[in-house]
Amino acid sequence: MTVALDSTSDLDNRRTLSVSPLIAPAELRRRHGVDALAAATVRNGRRATVDVLDGADDRLLVIVGPCSVHDPVAALDYARLLAAKAADLDDRLLVVMRVYFEKPRTTLGWKGLINDPHLDGTFDVNTGLGIGRQLLCDISSLGLPVACEFLDPITPQHIADLVSYGAIGARTAASQVHRQLSSALSMPVGIKNGTDGDVQVAVDGVRAAGASHVFPGTDLEGRAALIRTAGNPDCHVILRGGSGGTNYDSASVADTMARLRKAGLPERVVVDASHGNSNKDHNKQVDVVESVAARIAAGERGIVGMMLESFLEAGRQDLTLGRASDLVYGQSITDACLDWATTARQLDTLADAVSARCAGGTAR
Ligand SMILES: O=C[C@H](O)[C@H](O)COP(=O)(O)O
Numbered sequence: 001m002t003v004a005l006d007s008t009s010d011l012d013n014r015r016t017l018s019v020s021p022l023i024a025p026a027e028l029r030r031r032h033g034v035d036a037l038a039a040a041t042v043r044n045g046r047r048a049t050v051d052v053l054d055g056a057d058d059r060l061l062v063i064v065g066p067c068s069v070h071d072p073v074a075a076l077d078y079a080r081l082l083a084a085k086a087a088d089l090d091d092r093l094l095v096v097m098r099v100y101f102e103k104p105r106t107t108l109g110w111k112g113l114i115n116d117p118h119l120d121g122t123f124d125v126n127t128g129l130g131i132g133r134q135l136l137c138d139i140s141s142l143g144l145p146v147a148c149e150f151l152d153p154i155t156p157q158h159i160a161d162l163v164s165y166g167a168i169g170a171r172t173a174a175s176q177v178h179r180q181l182s183s184a185l186s187m188p189v190g191i192k193n194g195t196d197g198d199v200q201v202a203v204d205g206v207r208a209a210g211a212s213h214v215f216p217g218t219d220l221e222g223r224a225a226l227i228r229t230a231g232n233p234d235c236h237v238i239l240r241g242g243s244g245g246t247n248y249d250s251a252s253v254a255d256t257m258a259r260l261r262k263a264g265l266p267e268r269v270v271v272d273a274s275h276g277n278s279n280k281d282h283n284k285q286v287d288v289v290e291s292v293a294a295r296i297a298a299g300e301r302g303i304v305g306m307m308l309e310s311f312l313e314a315g316r317q318d319l320t321l322g323r324a325s326d327l328v329y330g331q332s333i334t335d336a337c338l339d340w341a342t343t344a345r346q347l348d349t350l351a352d353a354v355s356a357r358c359a360g361g362t363a364r
């Protein structure tokens with residue numbers, strides 16, 4: 001259904017081609033309800049993540065999964081493998097699956113499953129929200145907590161109740177809209193450094209998101225509303241490298257800690273092995289894991305988590321809109337990913353590093 005545009009004024013709608021209804025969050029939540037198991041996963045995932053961030057839980061947080069979900073069947077296949085591996089290692093790792101539905105593009109490109117679920121440029125957003133929400137229910141029902149990037153400021157009302165870890169990307173770290181949104185979110189939120197490598201923008205973001213804000217948003221019925229937030233104390237910086245190079249080395253982490261200290265914020269970071277830290281070469285994520293794991297094994301505690309981009313198959317492939325059936329099953333259509341076997345080895349490496357750190361017993 002398309003709503004008629006107001007044509008009585010030549011001041012409006014000069015470039016808007018159509019306006020159509022967005023499903024209300026409450027209606028989507030009714031159609032794709034949260035069962036007791038999924039709710040427990042979200043609750044426990046959020047609580048455990050906060051404990052790891054605060055140092056009350058000695059494990060390492062690992063946010064791992066595809067760059068983007070384009071095929072919910074493949075994502076669920078991956079989730080089953082990851083859930084089993086996560087259960088094996090859960091004495092040392094807190095594993096959260098990346099289930100990213102929104103892609104911030106440098107210029108243009110497919111913007112994710114919510115925006116274009118049929119991968120053909122038909123932008124069936126209401127269907128995308130339903131597919132996405134059901135996938136979050138299904139993965140959470142496996143006992144595996146999920147992470148999403150929040151890009152659009154309206155759609156969090158449709159899915160955020162199922163999310164255990166939120167991320168604000170490098171392209172929106174400086175955005176007041178995203179900082180306000182983070183201050184409202186019910187889960188811990190990682191804020192990335194800028195694409196140019198600027199870490200201060202993420203530190204500033206953590207500080208801003210920790211405060212209370214009042215801003216326009218939507219309520220569960222989808223009506224425009226004013227939102228007043230308490231502020232989110234569980235925000236933290238994600239180091240993802242940038243155009244100037246990587247930032248997962250000890251000196252970069254120490255520089256970030258100094259910035260956090262100066263801002264009066266908890267000294268903790270998550271390291272993203274992908275993006276600017278691997279120059280988008282998925283194989284280089286292994287170097288990042290090995291470097292960080294060696295430092296954790298030696299007692300480093302400021303790095304509270306790692307992020308990895310991983311899917312069933314290694315690498316990436318180009319999507320031709322409308323030709324989804326040509327795609328290789330389980331391979332990314334955005335950034336290149338590690339394959340499952342390599343991912344499992346990285347998780348073992350990180351778990352071994354946590355064991356070594358526990359055996360050594362050093363301080364943060
Ligand atoms: O994580 C995914 C991408 O790095 C991000 O969405 C930007 O992608 P692009 O530079 O291909 O547009």
Ligand SMILES: C=C(OP(=O)(O)O)C(=O)O
Binds near residue numbers: 100149170
């Ligand atoms: C878009 C992403 O990363 P970044 O914002 O660091 O480019 C991502 O993690 O999917």
